[in-house]
Amino acid sequence: MQTVAVLSLKGGVGKTTVVLGLASAAMRRGVRTLVVDLDPQCNATAALEPEKTAKGLTDVLADPSPEVLRAAVTSSSWGDEVDVLVGSEDAEDLNGHQPDGGHLSRLQDALSELDELIAEGQLPYQLVLLDCPPSLGRLTRSALVAADRALLVTEPTIFAVSGVQRAFEAVQAERANNPDLQPLGVVVNRVRPRSHEHQYRIDELRDIFGPLVMPVALPDRLAVQQAQGACMPIHQWGTPGAREVSLAFNLILARTLRSGRIRRPEPEDEEEDFVEEAE
Numbered sequence: 001m002q003t004v005a006v007l008s009l010k011g012g013v014g015k016t017t018v019v020l021g022l023a024s025a026a027m028r029r030g031v032r033t034l035v036v037d038l039d040p041q042c043n044a045t046a047a048l049e050p051e052k053t054a055k056g057l058t059d060v061l062a063d064p065s066p067e068v069l070r071a072a073v074t075s076s077s078w079g080d081e082v083d084v085l086v087g088s089e090d091a092e093d094l095n096g097h098q099p100d101g102g103h104l105s106r107l108q109d110a111l112s113e114l115d116e117l118i119a120e121g122q123l124p125y126q127l128v129l130l131d132c133p134p135s136l137g138r139l140t141r142s143a144l145v146a147a148d149r150a151l152l153v154t155e156p157t158i159f160a161v162s163g164v165q166r167a168f169e170a171v172q173a174e175r176a177n178n179p180d181l182q183p184l185g186v187v188v189n190r191v192r193p194r195s196h197e198h199q200y201r202i203d204e205l206r207d208i209f210g211p212l213v214m215p216v217a218l219p220d221r222l223a224v225q226q227a228q229g230a231c232m233p234i235h236q237w238g239t240p241g242a243r244e245v246s247l248a249f250n251l252i253l254a255r256t257l258r259s260g261r262i263r264r265p266e267p268e269d270e271e272e273d274f275v276e277e278a279e
């Protein structure tokens with residue numbers, strides 16, 4: 001199981017979009033995926049339209065036992081390949097300062113239980129995507145304690161460099177608690193390819209963060225909002241804009257899978273075809 005935390009310093013830059021896009025690419029590729037909605041806004045949960053569950057994220061963080069975990073995880077409306085650990089609006093209460101040090105490791109405990117259930121063949125996931133709330137607060141930190149990869153999202157704007165820098169610092173700081181954690185890269189989202197300003201900002205990010213900046217950026221396309229509004233995977237939306245965004249997600253997923261420990265379900269040469277197709 002590979003666990004990827006998707007985070008940013010700023011709100012509204014595309015974390016949930018990246019989580020949904022990667023889940024969509026994984027679904028197309030037959031990689032069984034669990035989306036964990038850590039955001040009290042519950043946007044990922046809403047977009048994936050899960051069945052009603054008896055438990056949610058806050059229950060799992062209060063009691064990370066296999067029983068509670070199973071009661072909080074359900075299938076999405078997308079299909080069998082993508083499940084959801086449903087978000088809780090009251091998770092906001094956990095995001096502030098907690099005098100007792102809080103329960104930063106509870107998510108890690110829950111994901112360890114999940115790993116055991118997978119090892120026993122009771123759950124099928126190969127990829128776990130953690131959709132973080134819009135801050136580097138406690139919930140995001142608990143994701144960094146639990147994850148083995150951190151994927152940073154930014155827009156190509158004037159404050160991108162400082163935002164990414166601070167997010168990297170948060171990742172570095174959390175490595176003291178979680179030595180397995182590694183930065184996977186920076187996804188630049190909502191790029192307008194003909195914008196000189198955007199190109200300038202991307203170049204600036206590349207100068208500073210080098211190959212950590214994903215070689216493919218996500219274009220700004222209405223299809224992203226349309227597919228999310230219709231609760232559909234972007235790969236099934238079918239417009240030229242959706243195809244463009246889907247191919248970018250294929251490449252980001254390929255890089256994610258390459259960076260991790262998960263075994264590909266397809267034959268050896270499949271990834272090359274997959275990347276070629278995306279290029």
Ligand SMILES: Nc1ncnc2c1ncn2[C@@H]1O[C@H](COP(=O)(O)OP(=O)(O)OP(=O)(O)O)[C@@H](O)[C@H]1O
Pocket residue numbers: 008010011012013014015016017018039041043132133134189190191218219220221222223224225228
């Ligand atoms: N590449 C894109 N093209 C067009 N619209 C986009 C793109 N990426 C994101 N959006 C839209 O921008 C809005 C914010 O995106 P999203 O919800 O993914 O950001 P977020 O970082 O998860 O926000 P929050 O910090 O509130 O959780 C959404 O309406 C989404 O549909």
Ligand SMILES: [Mg+2]
Pocket residue numbers: 015016017039043044131132133
């Ligand atoms: Mg979000």
